[in-house]
Amino acid sequence: MSCTEDKRLNTELTKxxxxxxxxxxxxxxxITDHLIKLEDNLDLYLGQKDGIARTHNSLAYVKYLLGSYEEALTNLEKSVELTKDCYGENCDAGLIVTYGNFAWLHFHMKRYAECKSYLDKLKEIKEQKQPVSTFDVHPRVVGEKAWALFKFSRKYYNRAIECFRIALEMEPERGEWNAGYAIVLYRTETKCTSPEDSTAIQQLRQAIETNPDNDEIKLLLALKLAEFKLFDEAEDLVERALDKSPDSPHVIRYVGKYMRNYGQPVDRSIGLLKRALEGTPNSGFIHHQLALCYKKKKQEFGSHSDCKKFLQLCIYHLEKAITLKSGFIFAMTDLAFLYGEDGQIERADEMFQKALSTVEDKTEDQQAVYLHYGGFQEHRNRSETMAVNYYMKCFKIAPNSRNGIKSAMNLRKIADKHLSKNINDTWALGILEIIEQVKGGNQSTSENCVHLLESTCNED
Known part of the structure; x- marks a missing residue:
């Protein structure tokens, strides 16, 4: 292929x-965790051919990223087959994304004739099908883009939200767009003071209306309502979901979470989660939920002889969780804490360091790791200076966030304890000064104070 032809082909592909x-x-x-999730999704869509077709499209892209081009082609072929089965003669719009993926994949494989063939097919679809309403693209394309972004990375949640909004403007009663929009809002919504202020609750209700058989959405609504202590409606939703989908791993895992969080017998949660694990043994999420249930059991027994058994079960399921989902920050911090409780201080410290090396700078996840690492240093490693160091790092990222406020409280407790013994303790006064400086926005002064504290930590 000549350079001019290659450039022209590339220009068409980018459109x-x-x-x-x-x-x-x-x-x-x-990418490995994402691949596992997508493969699990193939089993969880339970006959929803359009959802499985979308998943095969996403799998094809992941396989391409991993260099497995032939496997990518196989997934695209399965997507075409399922789309045709699902939509019959009206399948053209559902094939736009798949044909685009085919064209790009053949281009990367230097199969230029096949690439041109799929570009021609897309031109035919465009000539035959007029855009819906005033939009330039078909709602199935926008909806599939929304789902792809949502599934691919938390970093893309805002882009997914915007795509779901556009898809719903085009097809407001479409169940799968309502469901996707509800789930991503559930994942991202914070700082609501009442159910009436919650956009996620409103959208979850709308999603249930357009997806009356989707029991996962009912459970997400139940969890949201329980946050505002609306337990009667929440528990009714839980019972309805469990009655209709008693064997669905997605349903069971959220039922287990609800029961563990809101006072239901933890043994029932454990039983449900074990059953869910039989259906999806590679779910890091379910292993994590089981670990949290055993942690609650351990707390119930206190100094009882069974306490050690539940601690080991916690550790086992958390180790499984981070093996299956290597970037699972919350499981890492939970595991690090439990290593410390089990007397494995060095392993605990290594796990906290691994968690910190995994998260990005100045994110909510990094803040959570700093907070928990500070707690570990204070209560397990018995190092107040190191605890102050990590609490301060957490606090500085976002002083007014929940974790920032918790860190400030922990810092004040440490400072107050020292000041109760010596009202002129310069180290404790320095901690309080930093808190006030950061809250007041005087970064230069607070930075100098923090450096002084950190140098004290290094001397410890």
Whole structure:
């Protein structure tokens, strides 16, 4: 192929709407974890051919990123087959993304004739099908883009939200767009003072209306309502979901979470989660939920002889969780804490360091790791100076966030304890001064104070 032809072909490809043009970067996700999730999703859609077709499209892109081009082609072929089965003669719009992926994949494999063939197919679809309403693209394309972004990386949640909004403007009663929009809002919503202020609750209700058989959405609504102590409606939703989908791993895992969080017998949660694990043994999420249940059991027994058994079960399931989902920050911090409780101080410290090396700078996840690492240093490692160091790092990232406020409280307790013994303790006064400086926005002064504290930590 000549340089001019290659450039023309590349120009046509960049205009397509497909996974290859949606700017989903390999470095923005844990590609192995993402692959496992997508493969699990194939079993969880339970006959929803359009959802399985979308998943095969995403799998094809992941396989391409991993260099498995032939496997990528196989997934695209399965997507075409399922789309045709699902939509019959009206399948063209559902094939736009898949054909775009085919064209790009053949281009990367230097199969230029096949690439041109799929570009021609897309031109035929465009000539035959007029855009819906005033939009330039078909709602199925926008909806598939929304789902792809949502599944690929937490970094893309805002882009997914915008795509779901556009898809719903085009097809407001479409169940799968309502469901996707509800789930991503559930994942991202914070700082609501009442159910009436919660956009996620409103959208979850709308999603249930358009997806009356989707029991996972009912459980997400139940969990949201329980946050505001609306237990009667929440528990009714839980019972309805469990009655209709007693064997669905997605349903069981959220039922287990609800029961553990809101006072239901923890043994029942454990039983449900074990059953869910039989259906999806590679779910890091379910292993994590089981670990948290055993942690609650351990706390119930206190100094009882069974306490050690539940501690080991916690550790086992958390180790499984981070093996299956290598970037699982919350499981890492939980595991680090429990290593410390088990007397494995060195392993605990290594796990906290691993968690810190995994998260990005100045994120909510990093803040959570700093907070828990500070707690570990204070209560397990018996080092107040190191605890102050990590509490301060957490506090400085976002002083007014929940974790920032918790860190400030912990810092004040440490300072007050020292000041109760010596009202002129310069180290304790320095901690309080930093808190006030950071809250007041005087960064230069607070930075100098922090450096002084950190130098004290290094001398410890």
């Amino acid at each position: 397509l709407e497909c996974h290859f043009t949606w700017k989903m970067k390999k470095e923005d996700t844990n």
